[in-house]
Structures are given as C-alpha cells and as structure tokens.
Amino acid sequence: MKKNLVLAPGPTQVPPEVLAASAKPTIHHRTPQFEAIFADTAERLQRVFQTQSPVITFASSGTGSMESSVVNLLSPGDTAITIEGGKFGERWGQLCEAYGVKRVPITLEYGDVVDPAQVEEALKANPGTKAVYATLCETSTGVLSPIPALGKIVSKTDAVLVVDAISGLAADELRADEWGVDVVIGGSQKALMLPPGLAFCSISEKAQALMASSKCPKYYFSWEKALKALADKSTAFTPAVNLTYALQASLDMILAEGMESVWARHARLASALQAAIKAIGLAMFSKAPSNTVTAVKVPDGVDGGKIPKIMRDTHGVTIAGGQGSMKGKIFRFAALGWCNEFDVTTALSALELTLTELGFQVAPGKAVGAAIAAFEG
Amino acid sequence: MKKNLVLAPGPTQVPPEVLAASAKPTIHHRTPQFEAIFADTAERLQRVFQTQSPVITFASSGTGSMESSVVNLLSPGDTAITIEGGKFGERWGQLCEAYGVKRVPITLEYGDVVDPAQVEEALKANPGTKAVYATLCETSTGVLSPIPALGKIVSKTDAVLVVDAISGLAADELRADEWGVDVVIGGSQKALMLPPGLAFCSISEKAQALMASSKCPKYYFSWEKALKALADKSTAFTPAVNLTYALQASLDMILAEGMESVWARHARLASALQAAIKAIGLAMFSKAPSNTVTAVKVPDGVDGGKIPKIMRDTHGVTIAGGQGSMKGKIFRFAALGWCNEFDVTTALSALELTLTELGFQVAPGKAVGAAIAAFEG
Numbered sequence: 001m002k003k004n005l006v007l008a009p010g011p012t013q014v015p016p017e018v019l020a021a022s023a024k025p026t027i028h029h030r031t032p033q034f035e036a037i038f039a040d041t042a043e044r045l046q047r048v049f050q051t052q053s054p055v056i057t058f059a060s061s062g063t064g065s066m067e068s069s070v071v072n073l074l075s076p077g078d079t080a081i082t083i084e085g086g087k088f089g090e091r092w093g094q095l096c097e098a099y100g101v102k103r104v105p106i107t108l109e110y111g112d113v114v115d116p117a118q119v120e121e122a123l124k125a126n127p128g129t130k131a132v133y134a135t136l137c138e139t140s141t142g143v144l145s146p147i148p149a150l151g152k153i154v155s156k157t158d159a160v161l162v163v164d165a166i167s168g169l170a171a172d173e174l175r176a177d178e179w180g181v182d183v184v185i186g187g188s189q190k191a192l193m194l195p196p197g198l199a200f201c202s203i204s205e206k207a208q209a210l211m212a213s214s215k216c217p218k219y220y221f222s223w224e225k226a227l228k229a230l231a232d233k234s235t236a237f238t239p240a241v242n243l244t245y246a247l248q249a250s251l252d253m254i255l256a257e258g259m260e261s262v263w264a265r266h267a268r269l270a271s272a273l274q275a276a277i278k279a280i281g282l283a284m285f286s287k288a289p290s291n292t293v294t295a296v297k298v299p300d301g302v303d304g305g306k307i308p309k310i311m312r313d314t315h316g317v318t319i320a321g322g323q324g325s326m327k328g329k330i331f332r333f334a335a336l337g338w339c340n341e342f343d344v345t346t347a348l349s350a351l352e353l354t355l356t357e358l359g360f361q362v363a364p365g366k367a368v369g370a371a372i373a374a375f376e377g
Numbered sequence: 378m379k380k381n382l383v384l385a386p387g388p389t390q391v392p393p394e395v396l397a398a399s400a401k402p403t404i405h406h407r408t409p410q411f412e413a414i415f416a417d418t419a420e421r422l423q424r425v426f427q428t429q430s431p432v433i434t435f436a437s438s439g440t441g442s443m444e445s446s447v448v449n450l451l452s453p454g455d456t457a458i459t460i461e462g463g464k465f466g467e468r469w470g471q472l473c474e475a476y477g478v479k480r481v482p483i484t485l486e487y488g489d490v491v492d493p494a495q496v497e498e499a500l501k502a503n504p505g506t507k508a509v510y511a512t513l514c515e516t517s518t519g520v521l522s523p524i525p526a527l528g529k530i531v532s533k534t535d536a537v538l539v540v541d542a543i544s545g546l547a548a549d550e551l552r553a554d555e556w557g558v559d560v561v562i563g564g565s566q567k568a569l570m571l572p573p574g575l576a577f578c579s580i581s582e583k584a585q586a587l588m589a590s591s592k593c594p595k596y597y598f599s600w601e602k603a604l605k606a607l608a609d610k611s612t613a614f615t616p617a618v619n620l621t622y623a624l625q626a627s628l629d630m631i632l633a634e635g636m637e638s639v640w641a642r643h644a645r646l647a648s649a650l651q652a653a654i655k656a657i658g659l660a661m662f663s664k665a666p667s668n669t670v671t672a673v674k675v676p677d678g679v680d681g682g683k684i685p686k687i688m689r690d691t692h693g694v695t696i697a698g699g700q701g702s703m704k705g706k707i708f709r710f711a712a713l714g715w716c717n718e719f720d721v722t723t724a725l726s727a728l729e730l731t732l733t734e735l736g737f738q739v740a741p742g743k744a745v746g747a748a749i750a751a752f753e754g
Contacts, residue, residue, distance in 0.1 A: 004402065011403045011618055022619065023400035025381065026388045026572045028695045059574050060437050061614040064597040098596045189615060195403045197436050197574045197617035217594065219475045220441040237438040238566060240574035240617075241388055242399065318405045 062187030076100030142295030151180030439564030519672030528557030
C-alpha cells in the first residue's frame, strides 16, 4: 500500500475535488453555458494575478505562454534584456533568439539572484530595450527574483517587464499591478493545483500598446485573437473545457483561503523545509530561497542522482533532481499548491530514510523535528 | 431531468471510463512511470493514423498542430498550395500568410469538393511548391476531400501532403502511409472521444527531410524538439498528463473495436442521418458528405439560427449551426466518437420537435423512421 506524494515543482498534487470537476461531462465551448464558466475563471484569475488587466488562457504548457510574450511584444531586431540564472531564465534567451530578437542576457551563476542594479545598467546601456524578461521563481535553482525592485526600475522606462511566474504564482507573493509587472505568465500544474495543460498571461495596457507594433509572426499564440475572444467570454481556439472546470474548482479553494493566506502557507512550509535541511547539516543551493522550490546541495559522498529515485521508487515521494549541469548536485522539494505541514513532515521522513540508505547518516527524526519546531515557532 | 447529448463536431461526448481515467492522480512527467504511459499512447496512435511514422503530441488545440506543420516544413517565401473550401481550409491560408509563405489557394464554393485535377494543375503551375495543405473533413461544410487521389498526385512531386484530419480522424477512413499522406494533424476532442487539449501530428520521412531546411521561427511547436523528446518517451515541454491518461483509455476502446469497425460505425450513423434528412424533405449542404459532419441546408422560412439553440436549450441536444457566412443557412450534426444508433435517433427526435416548433411540419417519426430503416437496410 504505497501512497504517492508529489512534491516536485510541477506537476503538483491535484485535490480530489479538482480532479472530480475535471471529469464532468464535456460540453461544447461555443455555448452560453461554457462562456459563463470561462468568463468566471478569467475574472477570478485576475485576483490570483493581482491585476486589473485581462488574463488570457491558452491550451498549452507554460512555455507556450512564455513564447506568446515574445512573439506578441517584439519584432525581429528588437532588443530585450533576459535575466538568465537557470534553465528557465535561459529559456527566455532561447525564445528571443528563435524569433530574431537581440537578446542582452544578464547571466548569473546558478543559485545567485539578480541585483536590480544590473538591470538598471543594462537598460541604460541599451536605451531602445523593448522588454525585460524575468522569472519569479527560477524553478531550476529555487531562486526568488526581487520583482518589486525590478518593477520600479523598468516602469520608469519605455520597456515592459515580463515575469515568468509559472512555478511561483500563488506560492511566492506577486502583485502584478502594484509592482509594475506588465505581463505575468502562469501555468496550471503548480500552485494552481491543476493538471498540466493550461497556461495564462496577464497583459497590461503598456504591453497591449507594444503589442500593436509587434511584427513577429504568430497565430495560435496571438494575443490579439485571444483578447478579442476574451471580450466575447471565449477563446480564439478550442479551449481545454475539462481543465477549465478544474480551474473553477481550484479557484474556489484558492480564493476561499485568500491570496495572503495562500502565500503565508507556502512561506511557512518552505521555512520548515529550510530549517530541516540546515538541522541535518545540508546546505541550501539558492542564495535567495523562494517559497516555491527548496533546492538543496547534495552532500559530499552521496550519489545525488539516487536521492529522487529512492524517494520516489521506494518511498512514493516524488521530488526533483537537478537539471542540466546541476544533475546529481542538487535536489529540489516543492511544497507547492495543495500542501500542508504533514506533506512536509512526510517528505522529510522519506528524506531521512533515503539519506541514511545512501550512507549519509541522519539521526532519526532530526529533520522532521526541526520542521515541527519551525511550525511551532 | 434534462439529459445532455453532444452531437457537435467537437467537443464530442467523452465516455465515463475516459473521464474517470482523466481524473486519476496527476503524476510527474519526468518519471519512468509517465514515460511508459506516454510511449504507449504514441505507439498506439500510429495504428489510429495508419502510419509507421512517429506521431507527436502537443498540449494545444488542433490549430496549434496545424501551425506546427507550417512552421516546421516551410520557410518565408516558400510556396504552398492550400485547398480552401471552408473555415478550416481557409485557416491553412491564414497560417501560411502569418509566416510569410506564398500561398496558392484553390478556392472552392462552400459545400463543393476539390477536384484532384485542380491540385495537379496547381502543382504544375507552381513547380517549386513545398507543401499541399488539405483537409480530410472540412468541418464547416461537412465535405470529405478525396485524400487518396491527392496522395497519388502529390507523392509524385517533391511536395509533401499535409492533411488536417482534426475532425475526421477515426471517423472517416484515413490510411496515412498507404495513401501517401506525409503529415496528419489530429485533435483530441473529436472521434478520439477525449476532452479538448491534445493535438497530434504524424511526420513522414519526406516531411522530416523538409523539416531540416525550414527557416520559419518556432519554439513550443518545434518538431525537432518534439521528435527528440519522443525518442526518449517524452515531450519537449510539460505534457497534459491527465489527458494522456484519458487517451490511453480511449485508445483501449478504439483499438478494441478496430479501425475498420470504427470507420464502418461512423459511416452507418452518417448514412442514417442523411437518409432521415432526405426523408423529411431537407437537403444536404455538402456535395461530398463525410462520416464526420452531416451539414444540412436550413429550409426556406425557418429561422436557421434557432435550430441549434432550441435543440440545445429545450431538448439538451447540442449540434452546430453554420459558421461565418453560413450562419443561419445550415446546421450540422456530428455522430462522432462515442456514438451509436440511438444517439442518432435521439438527435432526430429532437430535430423533429424543433422543426415543427419552428413552423416546418414534420410527420412525427418520419426522420427517426428513415434512420431506423437505414439501420435495418
């Protein structure tokens, strides 16, 4: 009787109520019945994004929505600043290159966080910059970017600030309008507690103005088509109807808890994970830890690739290893979405067993105890 | 106690076993567990597409996969022939234009079917043509294209034949390899009996060779990334995990019935619909009726826009009206996917009630009786 627990940075656990909603009979999308459902999700997503701007929905993974924010804002030859401190920041660079955008990367050591002054300097050095592409939580390293500071800098210029909040949305605080974020990218399979398959994008007036001059080719990911359809309570192309049912159910849960409480819960769980990691003598990988992902350095002498494998195959707890050059060097917890204190203690119990099995002795209950102490604190 | 029946050309009815499969707990996609599921669907989709070529899967609507077949095969300035006899044929033209491809349209009256000689002539007149974009069933008109004849013509040239089979796949006969179709585009929410959110694409060796020279920009819809990931039993970007579970369940049902039987069942239901339509004095809109969509001319004196509305809101049967310039002039049935004889008789019962309510008298049981006679025939 193995019970499976997913504590990876997406997909995450989906509550049974949400799964049940997704299994309701599929209705036709071009009906008043579906339009009412879709319009409800679009309006309530604005509260999750903390914005008055329209939030559009794509049937795609989050990367599709990232791509939309390149092809709808820019033209070939335009300049964009990309903050690249991990796999997903680098994806901004790859997307710009794919469309002939001149990319000015701010390259960080993995685990480091951008200094807002770097962005300010890059904007001064590249006065025609059209957009700055940042990441709320860099999923590959667990680093949280200082979005409020970036918003203050970028909003003084003609450039727009685009934030990949795919993993971080509804886990790390994000206030799109208050912080001056023009475009926020979201995905369904993270703290929104949904299966993968939906991606989101909020689009400020400043971004809509820039959109009007964009010459990159596009069709499926066209914001113009999506915004026009949204005004009619619809999507430009067939929406993922059943995932939209699921979104209604997850928004019910998230908004009943309230965004402040949702962020506070994620902060509480991440703090406990961090305390536990330190208590057993391990080190955090991120120099600016997020609520979303807790990235931990693999201790010397331990085969790092085996940690997620034993956690999953022996103990039923799915966490993530390192990606690319970080493979085997870090492992990553994400107490993300539908998670509480006992998901954290379960994960830490499994980690204690796993590390001991791999020859790194942990006094039984040491990690779990530190987490409980953090919860009591 | 209204029972809802969806007989529109997508989304279609999803069997409860498929909905239940979609509601299983979401697992992480970068695991051997999910890779086994994904590889199973990719392999079994080849049997649905009747191809030995790889079939890739996108988290998107069908249009995204259509777009993929433009951006991965062509370069700006290339020439492509598009068969445009309705909204979806015209979409091929729009996609080509969006990416700077020189489009040579074969424009048909709505309801008409392409003459293969037109394609042969267009290929002769445009010797550098890279691709011919066709549609298996033109959903907006119900017209079935003569794909075997097109395959014979195109396969003699350097061009590839791309077929939008989104609505028609697993309803109208399609044998990709035998017929010389290089690329087949599919979508989940039609005869595959799934909710919307997955799109498919089979890619022949000839198409893969053309792909290597394509210079259109792309990222999310990159075939190169998708094929590379498929070789590792995976997708380039986060797959729609729960829809993949559902796909397994629907493939179980479809392949247990067998493709020949699936096509024959759709033919049987479409023939009965056609017989019923004629029996009550209505006329088919399509000059080459498909199994997928049965498009019917609205009789004189009847407010055509009200037919789908009364069918749906009074009787719970969702069919489709006309799109664009055909609005109010036609209505469309699709006994598509999870349908049997009694879905047809239910739809026709509702149609009899609806037409009579709109002042077009139908002798009670006339349409239904004609369908039953066809089934007995």
